[in-house]
Amino acid sequence: MYIVQSKWIHEGNSEPSNGDVKKFLTGVNILFNLRFDTFNEKINSMKDKITAAMFDAQTKFEIILVYTGINFSDHSKRDIEDFLAEVNDAGEVCTVTILNQTKLHESLRIG
Numbered sequence: 001m002y003i004v005q006s007k008w009i010h011e012g013n014s015e016p017s018n019g020d021v022k023k024f025l026t027g028v029n030i031l032f033n034l035r036f037d038t039f040n041e042k043i044n045s046m047k048d049k050i051t052a053a054m055f056d057a058q059t060k061f062e063i064i065l066v067y068t069g070i071n072f073s074d075h076s077k078r079d080i081e082d083f084l085a086e087v088n089d090a091g092e093v094c095t096v097t098i099l100n101q102t103k104l105h106e107s108l109r110i111g
Helices: 018-032 047-055 074-087 101-110
Strands: 002-007 061-067 094-099
Touching: 002 018, 018 061, 018 074, 074 094, 094 101
Parallel strands: 002 061, 061 094
Antiparallel strands: none
């Protein structure tokens, strides 16, 4: 299951705020705990599929943060590492991919 958050950074040389990263990780935790009452209709319309994936031991989760900046703070990196340590305590079921502007451009260049 892919869970994606994108952030538009107009200047293109900054980074998502640590508060935004924390909010995203909190939202993923809420999703992992199947607390659908906090989500909008778009997520709730996929409630059955999400719930089935959560209860399937074969499901792997990839969390993707895409943003149009370049930097990524050490605080945000640490928050992601802490999140992964908690989620993957019994085995690796979740990974995080960070795609900044440089990596996005490179992926387009490579094709």
